[in-house]
């Protein structure tokens with residue numbers, strides 16, 4: 139079978155907006171279930187097909203509804219009762235595309251409208267031939283609504299069709315059943331209701347669904363047989379369809395949960411509120427019907443794209459499609475108005491990483507929101523503020539001070555939720571311990587780094603006064619207690635960590651961790667020193683709460699003595715104390731492998747730990763984040779050295795290499811890294827995304843375009859725009875918000891133009907020239923080669 143994904147399906151107004159799965163293969167269900175996931179930040183619906191197949195993952199998640207199934211497991215986003223399953227029988231034969239003859243198949247996701255459409259021409263094993271079409275959207279206009287539609291047209295003769303469709307609460311997360319049985323009811327023979335409660339966290343989910351029917355465009359009255367079973371509720375219908383007639387079943391569903399912001403302060407009568415709101419929503423939505431609801435959703439997407447689309451004129455149309463794919467996913471994975479929820483490493487598109495948030499958010503995704511939707515960026519950082527409780531708890535439990543952020547986070551007060559055991563060890567056959575929750579600690583500095591970047595980009599003083607300063611100070615306090623004095627070398631060190639490179643465990647002085655910790659403490663020190671003059675009242679308030687002078691003393695005690703690994707004679711900065719002494723093996727087979735992680739087929743973690751092999755950008759990430767600390771020569775040497783040793787086995791690697799390569803003038807490599815960053819989910823590897831899309835890679839694609847080729851960077855207090863496009867692109871145009879002022883940056887091979895569409899004059903650097911752009915004005919420069 140050749141390439142299954144077709145990127146050129148969209149034509150006219152939909153050119154570079156549509157991804158098509160052009161053939162059906164039941165072995166590759168996971169890929170399109172994930173990449174065609176639909177959602178709106180509130181919920182995510184994985185694109186499982188309507189009919190069931192072995193190996194499918196039928197997921198619907200609502201952000202923040204975490205539940206722990208068993209004491210021995212960690213909390214996770216529970217799979218909500220399913221509304222996507224529709225069972226169709228054609229003259230007694232169950233419709234499934236892996237039986238009979240599939241004469242034609244096409245399934246496509248339209249990124250512009252958020253609609254998923256599947257068209258099938260199928261001949262059943264007994265010779266009945268019919269056309270089926272399935273449409274589905276998850277509304278961004280009303281975030282509780284899912285619209286779907288099944289259209290059936292008999293081609294070979296009259297046919298008996300029977301359909302079962304409803305709400306299926308028998309779903310699990312790979313076997314873990316998160317909900318109690320709950321209540322089920324059908325109102326007015328039309329509105330189905332299932333209310334169930336998670337077994338540990340006590341979160342209620344209210345699912346409502348309704349069906350409406352048409353034959354040849356006219357409303358049809360169809361007899362429905364209601365079915366209520368264990369964790370299951372459905373309508374059965376049977377009818378005879380004439381040859382060439384067109385039957386349509388619209389199924390509108392809606393989802394509410396007790397974690398919805400609206401119910402934050404309601405504790406009594408929550409079930410009544412959920413029922414009332416659910417019924418009201420479903421009744422209205424039923425009256426409106428699929429087309430009207432879809433139009434509202436399409437208009438909301440159009441509004442989004444008008445402001446947020448990025449235009450890339452490229453030799454390869456794929457580049458344009460890929461950035462839209464990233465923008466689509468970044469927006470459907472993020473609940474923009476709720477500071478109690480983070481972004482899952484797989485968004486809301488799959489069970490992978492259990493809906494938990496990692497440093498992926500602050501370092502890979504947040505820059506996108508900070509530069510385009512700063513309010514959302516603030517909400518995401520407020521989530522980390524609300525997580526301070528768990529971070530302080532973790533610090534205390536580990537014998538440290540201040541705030542030690544969990545490596546994996548879920549609900550605001552869950553604290554550390556990283557699982558303890560992972561995949562099989564190829565040598566011992568035992569489950570490999572997952573140590574990240576204990577010793578991958580750079581996340582505390584990553585969050586502080588992101589807070590400061592947000593502040594520089596927005597000047598949101600109110601955020602800093604209420605949340606941001608405290609995050610930076612508490613994390614710095616953690617580092618001051620975390621460092622260890624090395625009496626022999628007369629320096630402070632940070633020992634026994636995992637840096638970003640997760641192929642190295644229990645290492646001492648991971649350069650990334652040490653530099654970021656130092657940066658974190660330096661920020662806090664400056665803030666504490668300056669605050670009494672700038673805002674004495676705030677100083678007093680925070681001092682009462684945190685004892686600022688004590689924290690400053692602790693930071694002062696260690697900051698200048700903290701060891702920051704420097705380049706050796708050959709210019710290479712050791713990734714950690716012993717990295718440069720480890721053995722260097724031929725990594726070619728692993729680098730060329732189609733799938734990631736193949737080194738585990740030959741070596742276990744202990745052995746990998748002893749080799750010069752990195753999973754992902756680590757030192758290269760440091761050179762990018764703190765780029766003004768290193769000169770170009772050092773960057774070049776280290777980029778080349780570490781890239782050779784990096785397998786890019788994490789989706790958080792290639793985008794950083796793209797940006798660095800472009801900065802350093804390795805233009806072809808930069809473009810190749812960009813393309814392979816896009817391929818992580820969107821590429822033709824049909825096994826890349828089974829457990830969900832890679833959220834950080836979506837942020838990474840945006841960063842390649844805007845921070846990489848677009849040359850956008852914050853240095854000190856200033857915004858720099860120093861673009862260098864790949865030769866494959868003639869021009870690009872992207873939105874960028876700087877200190878509340880929306881701008882549009884247009885870059886060609888010859889020049890860059892920045893239009894200030896905001897209310898204030900902005901002062902930015904275009905390359906090295908400070909440029910003031912008045913409100914409503916443009917400024918530009920020639921491209922520097």
Ligand code: IFM
Nearest residue numbers: 483496497498788790834
């Ligand atoms: O945070 C990442 C980590 O850097 C590599 N492993 C996967 C995590 C979640 O995406």
